[in-house]
Amino acid sequence: MRKILQDNGISVIEIIDEPWLEDVRIRGRLRLVDSVLQNEGIGSSSSIDLSTDVGKMTEVLSFLHAMLVVCASFDERLMTRWVEGEASRADVLLGMDDGNFPLISASYLSGIRVEENGSGQTEYWIPLPDFIELCPRISGSYWRLVNRPTKDGWVCLDAGAGETSRQRAARLIKERIRESLLRDCEVRMEKMDDEFAAKFSEPVERIMGLLSERVESEMPMTAAIRDDWPPCFESAVSELNQGINVNHVGRVFLAAFSRSIGLNREQTCSFFANAPDYDGDTTAYQVNQIFEREYTPHGCATLKTNARCPVQLGEDSLCDQEWLTHPLKYIRARQRRRYHDERESEGSPNEREVSSSANAS
Secondary structure (H helix, E strand, C coil), X not given: CHHHHHHCCCCHXXXXXXXXXXXXXXXXXXXXXXXXXXXXXXXXXXXXXCCCHHHHHHHHHHHHHHXXXXXXXXXXXXXXXXXXXXXXXXXXXXXXXXXXXXXXXXXXXXXXXXXXXXXXXXXXXXXXXXXXXXXXXXXCHXXXXXXXXXXXXXXXXXXXXXXXXXXXXXXXXXHHHHHHHHHHHHHHHHHXXXXXXXXXXXXXXXXXXXXXXXHHHHCCCCHHHHCCCCHHHXXXXXXXXXXXXXXXXXXXXXXXXXXXXXXXXXXHHHCCCCCCCCCHHHHHHHHHHHXXXXXXXXXXXXXXXXXXXXXXXXXXCCCCCCCCCCHHHHHHHHXXXXXXXXXXXXXXXXXXXXXXXXXXX
């Protein structure tokens, strides 16, 4: 990125408003829109000819422009979505790039080996420490160490679930790319002052408006219904909506609790749409399993043990009650209180009769 800026005599300030760099800004906006809309695949922002110098410059500087807009927003939701979009895009591109994959992988992993198995298929092996660090961030039994072939401190990422070994390795590298992008964004945000951030006010306003519309459409529940949600359920929904990974217990609880309170399968699946490792078919299958087998949501004790209770003593008076041992008790208590409050505001039957008599007189 630095070399392209130097070779073309371009400053960061010029990327903001120079007329001849409008294509860069357009491409940067497309990358942001792809990320906010969580488009699958590499999205419209990749329809560019990278074989030309102009194409390479546009692609690289569009990435920089998009990152600067994200940092100038100082909004964690936008940053999380953009990072997830770029990491997912890298995941797809790496999975298709046979020639450059080993070289690029070496930038993100401490090592990588390529071997042929007994069937003549190419398999990628990565060091055990890298796998142990990155695999907990990915859901699915494939990514548990006990299910992976290991040899002399190396882990085999063999083909599975319709993906090649290279695509599996790219999925793991995606986690390291996400980590790197988040760190870069946080550093840029710390260095960015108000005057420089103000130069991006227009693109920031546009993308934040789109983000707000998207979040609203993803959460079709009414405010009254959401007011009854227990903090553990609200926390799981909010974290997934922001692209934050939720552990296995949290995901099973979210789906089982959704079924218990009468949400349908489509609404439940929509909660997972922004998960870092989201796959539509896998999510639908797992949610269907939970609905068909009528899973009971985890109780408070299990949620606390598995770090899925976000409430500390004194933060929620209802959660502090000794009898509240299950999130379903929370929602029922909230519904009872709301019912009684509505009844009191309307007046009891006797009060309404007195009122009616007084009005008649």
